[in-house]
Amino acid sequence: MTTIPLSWWLTVSAALFSIGMYGALTRRNAIGILMGVELILNAVNINLVAFWRYIAPNDVAGQIFAIIVISVAAAEAAVGLAIVIAVYRRRHSAVVEELDILKN
């Protein structure tokens, strides 16, 4: 058994989640927001793998969930960045506050 208690992993994961949340809430640039979301998804994955290792190490479900989260994160990043590039091409800006075409 590793000597690191489960609560350390959960603490690190909570810190990473909070930092990612701060990035997603405060960045003006859409790519910055996407990077914050990636940090949040990484925090979730640390939690999943830590719970797998400490609570159910003989059931691979935790790792499978983490792999599916990674796949969804990859899909999200690809579509999100494609949207950012398409918007930048039309509006010459990736600042989310200036994207108000649908307003009014």
Next chain:
Amino acid sequence: MPFDPAMFDPSQIPLVEIVFWAMTVCTIGGALGVVTSRNLFHSALYLILSFFGVSGYYVLLNAGFLAVVQLFVYVGAIAVLVLFAIMFSRRMMAAGQSQANQQWWVAGPVVIVLFVMLLAVVGSISWPVTEAEPSGDVVNQLGLAFLGSYLIPFEVVGVLLSVALIGAIILAREKTAEE
């Protein structure tokens, strides 16, 4: 106390803890760099550092396969995609503009309160930790599970990735004149 090589016992070094703290410095330091750096390109490089740290965590947690997946998918694909997107749209921000919006002074305290609440939850629950080790070949078990009891999620993820691939190409494609 002077260092005495005869008394030095290598098995006394808390190697796992040292690696854990090194990876924590990588992950949390990288994440702080991502959200505070004024240059978006530097943010993306800090993001890569953070992904490396998380990969090290997976190694410490006996999830070697996930560590490799993390390196391939996050460092190899997502981080490179982010770097390309930043380089394709070079003048994303007018020079001298702040990277943070007007909500940062609200978001900071909210996020700190959230972190403290999460810590309180982590501290107040006694987790049913087992002493069991992962038995057998985990990669083998993962493959069998993906083609057995988790076949439908596996296929759905495959469809999702195909849709995302096609959608990304269509969204980012340059419109030609005859369209």
